[in-house]
Amino acid sequence: MGLCMTAAIRLKLENIVKEYPGCRANDGIDLTVEAGEIHALLGENGAGKSTLMKVIYGVVQPDQGRIVWNGHAVHVDNPAQARRMGIGMVFQHFSLFETLTVAENIALSLPPDEARNRSQLNQRISEVSERYGMELDPRRYISTLSVGERQRVEIVRCLIQETTLLILDEPTSVLTPQEVTSLFATLRTLSKEGCSILFISHKLEEVRSLCHTATVLRQGRVSGDCQPAEISASEIARLMVGDDTPISTQVTAAEPGETLLEVRSLDWKSKDPFGTSLDNVNLDLHKGEIVGIAGVAGNGQDELLKALSGEIRADAGTISLSGQNIQTLFPDQRRKLGVAIVPEERLGRGAVPDMSLADNALLTASGQGLVERGLIRSRRVREFSREVIRRFGVRCTGENSTAGSLSGGNLQKYIIGREALQNPRLLVASHPTWGVDVGSAVAIHESLVKLRDEGAAILLISEDLDELYQLCNRLGALCDGRLSPLAPTSELHIEQLGQWMAGEFESTEVAHAVA
Amino acid sequence: MLLLERRPVASSVMRWASPLLALVLTVITGFILFLVIGKDPVEGLKFFFITPISDLPGLAELGLKMAPLLLCAAGLTVCYKAKLWNIGAEGHFLMGALGASVMAVQLSAVSGFWVLPVVLLTGVLGGMFWAAIAAGLKTHLHCNEILTTIMLNYIALNLLLYVVHGPLKDPYGFGFPQSIMFAESALLPALIEGTRLHLGLAFGLLAAVAVWVLFARSFIGFQLSVIGQDHRAAAFAGFRVRQLTWFAFLVGGATAGLAGASEVTGPIGQLVPQVSPGYGYTAIIVVFLGRMHAVGIVAASALLALTFIGGEILQIAMQMPKAVTALFQGLLLFYLLTCDAFIHYRIRLKKAAPQPRSAAVAAAPQEV
Secondary structure, three states: HHOOOOOOOOEEEEEEEEEOOOEEEEEEEEEEEOOOOEEEEEEEOOOOOHHHHHOOOOOOOOOEEEEEEOOEEEEEOOOHHHHHOOOOEOOOOOOOOOOOHHHHHHHHHOOOHHHHHHHHHHHHHHHHHHHHHOOOOOOOHHOOHHHHHHHHHHHHHHOOOOOOOEEEEEEHOOOHHHHHHHHHHHHHHHHHOOEEEEEOOOOOOOHHHHHHHEEEEEEEEEEEEEEEOOHHHHHHHHHHOOOOOOOOOOOOOOOOOOOOEEEEEEEEEEOOOOOEEEEEEEEEEOOOOOOEEEEOOOHHHHHHHHHHHHOOOOOEEEEEOOOOOOOOOOHHHHOOEEEEOOOOOOOOOEEOOOEEHEEEHHHOOOOOOOOOOOOHHHHHHHHHHHHHHOOOOOOOOOOOOOOOHHHHHHHHHHHHHHHOOOOOOOEEEEEEOOOOOOOHHHHHHHHHHHHHHHHOOEEOOOOOOHHHHHHHOEEEEEOOOOOOOOEEHOOOHHHHHHHOOOOOOHHHHHHHHHO | OOEEEEOOOOOOHHHHHHHHHHHHHHHHHHHHHHOOOOOOOOHHHHHHHHHHHOOOOHHHHHHHHHHHHHHHHHHHHHHHOOOOOOHHHHHHHHHHHHHHHHHHHHHHOOOOOOOOHHHHHHHHHHHHHHHHHHHHHHHHOOOOOHHHHHHHHHHHHHHHHHHHOOOOOOOOOOOOOOOOOOHHHHHHOOOOOOOOOHHHHHHHHHHHHHHHHHHEEEEHHHHHHHHHHOHHHHHHOOOOOHHHHHHHHHHHHHHHHHHHHHHHHHHHHHOOOOOOOOOOHHHHHHHHHHOHHHHHHHHHHHHHHHHHHHHHHHHHHHHOOOOOHHHHHHHHHHHHHHHHHHHHEEEEEEEOOOOOOOOOOOOOOOOO
């Protein structure tokens, strides 16, 4: 097989197998990437994409299989060797030193003789970044850069090392729509010059607009190869999830009622110097509507959720629920008034990993008659837990399974079910479908809409713009702890939302919109 | 090749098999040690493990040593479930003994059924007071409880030594550092007539039952477990971590204080400098050996009580040094922690990595 290989094939994987205890992450994967090709690697969380990337980049060694690089079978021992071969990778979480400059960060990954000549390096950085449309000042400190700019540093770092295969792991998940457009322009230029790109994603529309070919993984195997521009997004989704899973929700229009939640000039100062502070957040939420908060991760989403849940207490401002100020109440007291929270981390905050599902029901639902005079009523706890499992289709062996043994999607269904069964008046959900399989995501969306139709007010914090546009009737964005105005989804163009995500709005505008 | 790999799920069999395995390994190591120092190992192990419990007085002695261990361990369980690493049971115990002794000496001239409860209560309060210092340092100044409780243990010991050499010293005691013998009304009644076994063991068993109810049935116990397993989930649920921390420390102080009070009003009958052979420290081993479970700590306290008595017998019968008790306790804890690794990990024989077919493969297969 290796004999008839043409030079145009840059990377060929044959029958890659990688096994971890209790799971076969890669189960005989074949993959071919040609020179200059933008190749998408699609699949749900847990399909084996990341493991495969780690195999190519030398982070882990495959148990079986062959890697052929430019026609030669190779053994990639470690990332340093991968880089010498011309493979560059940009991880989802960047590996940059905040306290160093762009040039210093790049110099760290170069051979000493190249790193020493700083002025020449600065010039090279400027050249490369200009050529590919990624403006970058080599002298700036990383801590002053936006997430999009940091990603550029990572990409430029790869390009300076004469990379011929660039691996990008979910590169758009941290970008605003405008930044995505400019990243794609860069990638297309690179591709024209012969650099191959492996683009890992689960966003189908992006893949369709950018990639020449796509390989879809499901449960560690290749479930199909396709040319994404030629087939529809739902056909690709089918390949990702298999035949019997619904892949979208039909959302009816909301009928908002009276105002339930009023947040006025909420300020909270972070004690962590690299943390995000909340700055004059104003927000109104009506019964029977879903309001979405977009934003790039780390712009105050978690802080806003904690301020609403009571885990942190704001320094100034008011939070009122039907006119009652709840600002000084503890989380469990707020819960008694009908506030339900679905936090971003489902394991290790929303649920205790080593405790049973029944015990995890007790975590937030103790007020539902599950505790009497300080004693736990085990039978009721189990009944409540079984009810959640049944009504929300949680796949598990019963209420005694530990939370940690459930898949992300099933645990999330359980957590949402636990909150929903308490008939909340206000539900704040953060990234409810992040890392969740498509089938569970649909079920979660349906239960949110059902809660909304029953009259609950829902605040949906998410990075997934498709999700926000699909479910919400008003949208806004958080940037650096400031909340943009909220606009009706139907009137809010994605460009405008992108500007809000980048912080381009006036605080006075917000105050005006609220008043 | 041997490979230590993480189990997909923690082994519930190993969780309970581990203490037994540790005990077996301790016995085997003891056997070898006896051989090395030229003593008869069968004889030695028999003196250590069998002789002490072969008759009723022996069993009563076992119960006598169990009582303080069980009481201290019950309180520590409440702390450790919440991952509050209170090492201060020894200090609480000493303060309990001290408090009870001061009250018993004050009331030496009075008699009445209320004297004993008051004396015991003073001991409980003494232990709680000592635990409260560590609790306050933790909740208000974020001081690490391991360090504060250890240091407080030494302060308690020196305080006790000062009192027993000074204010409470028996003026007619020929200069010995000890208090007067307590009056009859301040002494714990015997549990079995004719032996030294006293009511303290009943307190210990009651405490074990209370711990069982706390963690199997009560919401407070549940909240403590959540704090121990997942601090952020506790904050998310809105549990009052600060109050619960105080609760755990105060319970720990109360039970250890009661243990100290029971010791001076029970077998000793007065305050002496050597009131504890390290019960508070040994109780830590009891909690871990007993898997932080009520039934487990009862069994474990019996076993550790045996090491105290067995050690004494070995000193007398085989002229072994006093350190033999600490040696066995240390071995037991060491093996327990080792065996506990296999709750979450397992050993696997690694097959040689498959040889790739292509000759062009640059490097040899990876060996781990």
